[in-house]
Amino acid sequence: MDRYCVMGNPVDHSKSPWIHARFAELTGEPVEYGKRLVPMDGFEEGLRAFRAEGGKGCNVTVPFKFEAARLADFRSARAALAGACNVLRFEADGIHGENTDGIGLVADLQRNAGISLGGRDVLLVGAGGAAAGVLGPLLEARPRRIVVANRTVEKAQALVQRHAMLANETYADLQACALHAVRGAFDVVLNATATSMAGTGVPVDAAVLKPGALACDMMYGPAAQGFLDWAREHGAVGRDGLGMLVEQAAEAFQFWRGIRPPSAQVLAELRREMER
Numbered sequence: 511m512d513r514y515c516v517m518g519n520p521v522d523h524s525k526s527p528w529i530h531a532r533f534a535e536l537t538g539e540p541v542e543y544g545k546r547l548v549p550m551d552g553f554e555e556g557l558r559a560f561r562a563e564g565g566k567g568c569n570v571t572v573p574f575k576f577e578a579a580r581l582a583d584f585r586s587a588r589a590a591l592a593g594a595c596n597v598l599r600f601e602a603d604g605i606h607g608e609n610t611d612g613i614g615l616v617a618d619l620q621r622n623a624g625i626s627l628g629g630r631d632v633l634l635v636g637a638g639g640a641a642a643g644v645l646g647p648l649l650e651a652r653p654r655r656i657v658v659a660n661r662t663v664e665k666a667q668a669l670v671q672r673h674a675m676l677a678n679e680t681y682a683d684l685q686a687c688a689l690h691a692v693r694g695a696f697d698v699v700l701n702a703t704a705t706s707m708a709g710t711g712v713p714v715d716a717a718v719l720k721p722g723a724l725a726c727d728m729m730y731g732p733a734a735q736g737f738l739d740w741a742r743e744h745g746a747v748g749r750d751g752l753g754m755l756v757e758q759a760a761e762a763f764q765f766w767r768g769i770r771p772p773s774a775q776v777l778a779e780l781r782r783e784m785e786r
């Protein structure tokens with residue numbers, strides 16, 4: 511068996527072991543996947559130890575994605591732009607880093623939710639690690655416009671600045687603004703802030719939603735409920751982050767094994783499992 515794991519702090523509620531076990535069963539790949547709680551100051555040590563034990567690679571979750579990008583010997587263009595890695599692969603020549611959060615989100619929106627991002631107006635709320643991980647792939651899906659809105663406007667401006675070249679290449683209108691300064695309405699509204707986790711409510715006015723807009727929170731489970739209720743109350747279609755979770759895992763599995771597992775099936779199974 512080839513060994514992989516998810517490293518984070520906390521990591522006890524991670525669904526990744528369940529998801530990757532199903533991917534391994536369905537593809538017949540000899541993959542064994544565990545989870546490792548890493549002390550806050552012990553990521554590098556934990557990573558080296560898992561590699562020395564024969565691990566083939568790992569997922570990285572909060573709060574170590576930035577450190578993972580620094581420790582990787584090779585970073586994909588996507589990981590370099592995000593400045594964060596959620597997937598590492600150990601090879602003879604070093605540690606290869608990738609970021610599959612954004613392509614996972616885009617895959618979920620386009621394949622599972624059935625919307626096309628091409629030509630659409632997208633509002634990305636937040637400018638922390640979660641937003642940084644998805645902005646590049648969102649631009650690559652060629653929306654007409656993306657507005658990044660954040661409580662601290664300077665962080666949104668810095669994120670937009672870093673993606674200016676990609677926005678230029680993809681002919682997207684990319685802007686930054688403060689949460690209260692968002693103008694106009696959007697086809698897709700993405701919540702990449704920590705507000706759901708903190709239970710502090712939705713940080714933008716409902717006027718940002720076009721009728722029938724897709725409103726997606728990157729959280730799932732009870733943490734996403736407030737956002738989903740808000741979306742429904744204002745005529746939008748709500749979506750939680752469970753699909754993104756499964757799709758980023760499918761992309762990670764492909765990064766390790768060269769084969770893409772049947773993610774839509776596993777997402778449906780995981781939803782049933784969580785509703786029990």
Ligand code: ATR
Pocket residue numbers: 635636637638639640641660661662663665702703704705708710713
């Ligand atoms: P993550 O890696 O989960 O994105 P982060 O980097 O700490 O975590 O970013 C958290 C995001 O949630 C930021 O966009 C943050 O806004 P600031 O950059 O202004 O801090 C946002 N956020 C957290 N609490 C918030 C709140 N109560 N209202 C609005 N935005 C909030």
